Amino acid sequence: KAGVTQTPRYLIKTRGQQVTLSCSPISGHRSVSWYQQTPGQGLQFLFEYFSETQRNKGNFPGRFSGRQFSNSRSEMNVSTLELGDSALYLCASSRLRTGGNYGYTFGSGTRLTVV
Amino acid sequence: EDQVTQSPEALRLQEGESSSLNCSYTVSGLRGLFWYRQDPGKGPEFLFTLYSAGEEKEKERLKATLTKKESFLHITAPKPEDSATYLCAVQVLSSNTGKLIFGQGTTLQVKP
Numbered sequence: 001k002a003g004v005t006q007t008p009r010y011l012i013k014t015r016g017q018q019v020t021l022s023c024s025p026i027s028g029h030r031s032v033s034w035y036q037q038t039p040g041q042g043l044q045f046l047f048e049y050f051s052e053t054q055r056n057k058g059n060f061p062g063r064f065s066g067r068q069f070s071n072s073r074s075e076m077n078v079s080t081l082e083l084g085d086s087a088l089y090l091c092a093s094s095r096l097r098t099g100g101n102y103g104y105t106f107g108s109g110t111r112l113t114v115v
Numbered sequence: 116e117d118q119v120t121q122s123p124e125a126l127r128l129q130e131g132e133s134s135s136l137n138c139s140y141t142v143s144g145l146r147g148l149f150w151y152r153q154d155p156g157k158g159p160e161f162l163f164t165l166y167s168a169g170e171e172k173e174k175e176r177l178k179a180t181l182t183k184k185e186s187f188l189h190i191t192a193p194k195p196e197d198s199a200t201y202l203c204a205v206q207v208l209s210s211n212t213g214k215l216i217f218g219q220g221t222t223l224q225v226k227p
Contacts, residue, residue, distance in 0.1 A: 004158070031213055033213055033214070033215075035215075035217075042217055042218070042219045042220065043159075043202065043204075043215075043217040044217075045214045045215065045216070048212050048213050048214055050213075055212045055213070056212035056213075056214050058214070090158050090159070092158075094213065097212075097213050098146060098147070098206060098212075098213050099147065099149065099164065099206065099213055099215075100147075100164065101164050102161075103149055103151075103161030103162075103163075103164055104149075104161065104213070104215070105161060106151075106158030106159045106160070106161075107158050108156070108157050108158050109157075109158050
């Protein structure tokens with residue numbers, strides 16, 4: 001059974017550029033969430049999507065945006081990159097919107113480095 | 116403010132030496148508490164979901180328990196392969212979303 005696939009695995013960008021990260025959830029999972037993980041702040045919630053609708057957004061600036069497609073695949077975009085955006089970006093999917101006893105399955109993440 | 120605090124930050128055990136990790140939470144209402152394991156360079160791996168005080172769940176050498184203010188992850192006779200960062204996260208009842216609020220994690224090292 002395929003897990004959550006995130007692409008690319010590693011990315012190096014320059015300040016001011018923009019970046020798009022992709023997430024393919026487990027087949028049948030309609031709930032997709034995104035998290036940013038840094039050594040200082042830990043895991044912080046970015047967005048949650050269910051059936052192509054954004055259900056919740058974390059406390060991040062408007063430079064961070066996302067969307068979900070009809071096949072449940074999701075993308076997140078960060079515009080005007082800053083050095084502080086360097087982090088591991090994790091995508092998680094679930095068959096239930098609130099996870100339940102199945103929890104959320106995380107991908108291996110995209111490691112973004114902004115120079 | 117909804118908050119999750121894990122302790123200790125780091126724990127070193129000898130193989131076979133049992134111990135417990137703590138997760139204290141302050142939320143307006145708890146929908147669920149999740150435990151995850153994260154290995155270096157990988158995403159978190161789901162372990163358990165707990166819903167109400169008194170609930171317990173077990174998986175191999177791990178046992179998670181829940182009270183009204185905290186959760187414990189008990190590790191019995193750990194092996195070196197149990198070395199990882201263990202993350203606790205809560206889901207708030209009132210938010211009606213899947214958002215997880217994570218603690219900072221406990222990094223466990225088990226020496227042979």
